[in-house]
Amino acid sequence: MPKIGMEPVRRKALIDAAISAIGEHGSLDVTMSEIAGRAGVSSALAHHYFGAKDELLLATMRHLLAELGADARRALKAARTPRARVLAVVAVNFSAAQFRAQTIAAWLAFYVEAQRSPALRRLLRVYARRLHANLMSGLTGLLPRAEAGEVAETTAALIDGFYIRQALRDGAPDAASAVRLIENYLNTKLNGCPNAP
Template sequence: MPKVGMEPIRRKSLVEAAISAIHARGSLDITIRDIALRAGVSQGLAHHYFGSKDALIASAMRHLLTEYGRQVRREMKKAHDPRSRVSAIIHASLGSEQFRPETVSVWLVFYVHAQESDEAHALLSVYSRRLRSNLVHGLVPLAGERAHRIAEGIASLIDGLYIRKALGSLAGEIRAEQLVEDYVDRELEVRG
């Protein structure tokens, strides 16, 4: 008899094991068996809960996106005006929580995976749309009709600087968050 209430615990364990396996390998060149061993469950149970490695990988991606969303909401609770709302999103996107080694490895692999997987591409598209939408919401009162263009610039900087910082190619003394904040300030000065 299966233990009642174990499914969510095992699912979470398998998702975390998938993240760990991707980090350890640096790619999606892993098997459901590798993931199941890390989670301490049988390969059959992993298949039972997710059906395939691709479904488990998609769940790991959704998990990271959910964690990122939580971080954005935590930062937004501190925001008291439209400009601080924009800063909250920047901080959530480029703050230290997003740079845990496992998180970085998996995000970089997902960016590549999204080029060949419709589901991964769709998940990254949702992330991109939400990021721009949240930025536009904070920028409209500050920049009017230019809000969409500025939001696209901020989103591009966030994604690009995340990759550069993750790969260690951003000069040590340069803070990614500050570069984006400087861009926002310059763009808003143009309107003022």
């Protein structure tokens, strides 16, 4: 009989194993058996907690979104100026907790699968709306709303683009370079703004 309180631990282990397996394969073409083995549990237990593999994949995507959201909330709470809010959002997306090889590969796999999966597409839309809103929370204090929207959209595209480029290249993720290039873009847009210190 399983110990009380083990379910959250095992569910988290299965989600971590799913990220690891997806990262290694570079796709969602992984089996429940493989994920369960990585997590140190039986396939039957994995199915008990999540049902089908699709449910585990959705839970994994929700987990990635929840971690990113929590990191963003902490960073935004600490930011004292509108410009600091924008830079905090960029920094969070390229933090050591987020911009890891396995996580990058998982995001890319989810983007690809979202073309076929309405459930994953909905989750990616949630991510896109949150990213846009977080960027706008600083940009609207610096630029007129329409211009802020364009800068937010371009910044979000740069963030996503650096994830895609990293997923397609060999070697360790280069977060510092991505942050520097995005900050260069933001500086060209914000320099000279009366509200941008």
